[in-house]
Amino acid sequence: MNWLFLALAFMIGMANTLQSGVNAQLRVALGNPLMAAITSFSFGLFVLLVAFPFFNQNPIPTLATFREVSLWKYAGGFLGAFYVVTVIFIVKDIGPANLICLVIAGQMLAAMVIDHYGLQGFAVHPISFARICGGILLIAGVYLILKN
Numbered sequence: 827m828n829w830l831f832l833a834l835a836f837m838i839g840m841a842n843t844l845q846s847g848v849n850a851q852l853r854v855a856l857g858n859p860l861m862a863a864i865t866s867f868s869f870g871l872f873v874l875l876v877a878f879p880f881f882n883q884n885p886i887p888t889l890a891t892f893r894e895v896s897l898w899k900y901a902g903g904f905l906g907a908f909y910v911v912t913v914i915f916i917v918k919d920i921g922p923a924n925l926i927c928l929v930i931a932g933q934m935l936a937a938m939v940i941d942h943y944g945l946q947g948f949a950v951h952p953i954s955f956a957r958i959c960g961g962i963l964l965i966a967g968v969y970l971i972l973k974n
Contacts (some may be wrong), residue, residue, distance in 0.1 A: 838954070842926070843926050845942055846922050847922060848866075849863070849914050850913070850917045850918050853914045855966070859914045860911065863910050863911045867910065891971065898970060912913045915927065924972055927971045930964070930968075931964060934964055
């Protein structure tokens with residue numbers, strides 16, 4: 827396995843936790859949770875637009891290509907907005923450790939189902955005894971962290 831990719835995945839987890847706190851502070855500063863989410867996404871879009879000419883190596887799809895894409899495939903934007911807005915609303919009340927534990931538990935449950943059935947075009951990785959044990963340990967860890 828590529829160690830760089832493993833390190834990047836770890837850094838994404840750290841960034842995700844930091845993002846929760848940053849967005850919560852943006853909510854406080856602006857006094858409006860939805861405006862905080864809009865501002866966060868707008869700044870992210872700006873960064874992507876600046877980076878695009880430097881890092882894009884693929885042809886730009888035509889408008890016809892965008893129209894041919896099934897509507898459900900654009901759900902990533904909705905899901906990202908759901909995540910950011912929900913985090914902005916709840917992280918101050920439940921805390922970042924509790925939030926991230928529950929997020930990871932939800933991600934693992936969804937990932938194991940997706941892997942088991944090969945949904946969304948992923949390779950099939952059947953649920954095994956070891957994966958079930960890992961899921962149980964994860965749930966136990968979440969319980970212990972939530973217990974405070």
